[in-house]
Amino acid sequence: MNNNIKYRLEFTKTDKMIYIGHLDLLKFFQRIIKRAKLPIGYSWGYNPHQLITFALPLPLGMSGLGEIADIQLTRRVECDEIKNMLNSVLPSGISILKASEMDFHDTGCAAAVAWADYSISLNKKFDDIRSTVDSIMEKEEINIEKVGKKKTRTVDIRSLIRYISVDNGGDVTVLNCNIAAGSQGNLKPDVLLKYIYSSMDEEFDITKTDIVRKTLYTQEKGVLVPLCQEERSI
């Protein structure tokens, strides 16, 4: 048991910063936290590391507007001060939107995350994509083959989709969706897109697609609650 205080950070990862992967992001945060001189807690053991956990890796190439990380500090710091200290040393593309103090016994973000909102701009406008999406939503079960390192297994991705909506108001089709994210069940947006494209007999190319992860949620008694809420009572 330690006396650390846990904080939850909500941050963006956009623009040039989408080109760094998760491990580099972790290293980046460790340096930024040192530069900001936050009283970060360290793990025990031979190779002590900073106590920082990310809710869910964001794949290289995707933007995040509401990414989540939990950190432990060795003493209490005002939430706004944490936010300002970090933002003052961050290069463009990553900024802290919010820091909030957690109860020590709150579930960590990595264990809590269950669903995510994505906004996906496709490479062009697909006029009849709505029917494809409708047919997906009408199905009870969609089994796809998932090729793993050792074996291929069948996964039902339908249960991992809460909704998909189509916005054809602009130059290209935008899909907004809420899909499973986290250790309990995870649907990568590119897996979903590949399925949608193949249903339309179209070629999917992730490099021509803009994927934005907007919000991460946990599920409490069947209800989705954002991991970083507007107000928290401690």
Added chain:
Amino acid sequence: MLKEILLQVEKPARYIGNEINMVIKKAEDADIRFAFCFPDVYEVGMSHLGLQILYYFLNRREDTYCERVFAPWFDMEEKMRENNIPLFALETGDAINKFDFVGFTLQYEMSYTNIINMLDLAGIPIWSKDRGERDPIIIAGGPCAYNPEPLADIIDMFYIGEGEVSYDELLDIYKENKKNGGTKEDFYEKALAVEGIYIPRFYDVEYNEDGTIRSFAPNNKKAPSVIKKVIVKNMDEAFYPDRQLVPLIETVHDRVTLEVFRGCIRGCRFCQAGFVYRPVREKSTDRLIKLADSLIENSGHEEISLTSLSTGDYRGFKELAETLIEKYADDKISISLPSLRIDAFSLDLMEKVQAVRKSGLTFAPEAGTQRLRDVINKGITEEEILKGCKLAFDGGWTRVKLYFMVGLPTETDEDLMGIVHLSNAIVEKFFEIPKEERKGRPISVTVSSACFVPKPFTPFQWTAQSTVEEFDKKQKFVKHNMTRKQVKYNYHEPELSSLEGVLARGDRRTGRIIVRAWELGAKFDSWNELFKYDAWLQAFEDTGLSKEFYANRERSYDEILPWDHISIGVSKKFFIDEMERAKAEQVTPNCRRQCAHCGAASFGGGVCFE
């Protein structure tokens, strides 16, 4: 478009900049735009100290915006060529062919084809004579610039020496000339007055029938006949950045680099760095501790490296190391100490700085016998090495790395066998420890041999390099005799070293080989998997130049060497004396024990006046 490409290449963060401490300026407000080019991949270039220093040095000028450019990896190059994207600078993403200066740092000869490739990718003509008023001025510096001749028809001007000294003057002249509507030719003429600047177009070379140089002379009255390197006299007063660019992706060295001193007192006869950076000039311990603080604070790095050619020779080493260890113990900042001589003190220190990781210990005896070590003036004895190993084994280290060279002047089979004997003696040393104290830990000795490359401005600058076949034979001989199972022997492929031997001592004509090899597909030559030896052999054939003439020929003392118009402050007479002492197997004491009157005292500072 760029996003689509970046998502198709390996490590796209190589091409985006945006690192912590990147300098952001308004490009349109800068009078001088300078592209600092490192002719290798991002992760290598970003670990280079010279880049970090010059980047902030040039950017401290309000009128100058210095941006970085690295060699795009081949996957990116392919995409750039496919989509007609010219080589761009990381800070602004602007194409560099509209910059005022494009500067290359010459760290190793085998990066030269990358320079050609980068010029081509930038849309800049490769040969200096083909460039016009609208093309940037191509400038180059760094250790390989001490023999500028292989690139003399490609680079417009060379900077000989340390960047902190003359760049301000040079840029002021450039700005003034540009403001007054002067041409590039006007600028070059004015730049002749700047110390340390060598502009090849103002010099003509003539050759003898046997291919050696008959004459080398200025063709302009203002051009100095000898260009002397410029160096910082007082390291405490010299500019040093208080911050460092912190990459977003893992690079070769992710750490704060604190330069402790320049130069080296040792005078190993094969080592170019040991001579071209003379005399040794130290920073004071106070200054270093202050710099360490700000560098760590501004970077967030968890490791600081005390860098120099031989950090253990720093006079305040003990105080500095102990102060830093104590200071940073609570901040989880580790200290790395490269190039240490192994003795009781340094082992004790290493124990403190790497409390957990007992990584390998490294020795560089360079040669297998005492005789040959005397020839090369490597002042380390077998007894010292074995004593160091004993101390290390007692302290719990069990991995030893040994570095040697093959093909050194006067080398015989006996010297090669010496490599085997010394490696075996180290293993024996380990088995002297009583079995119960070894606790079942295995010993491993890794022996690596490199192929000796004679370099300009060393006593060995006149010697013939071994041929590829000779290198092969020598290394196989060592391999054949290295039979103990505790010893692992690694050796280098000699082809690369052989080409390095050509370029290191090349003359003005060798530039044609470089360009031809590049045309035939050579680039990233120092990357094993991309090295195309056949392209180089073809290039020799196509240009009619001889590889043996440059690499495997012994020169006489009175031959005009291609780099004779450059002065590093160390006299040719000294090098001749040293070569003769080498032949006589005589060692020369280090600078602190006894001055050898090499000539470096002419700079009026450093170890010569301690």
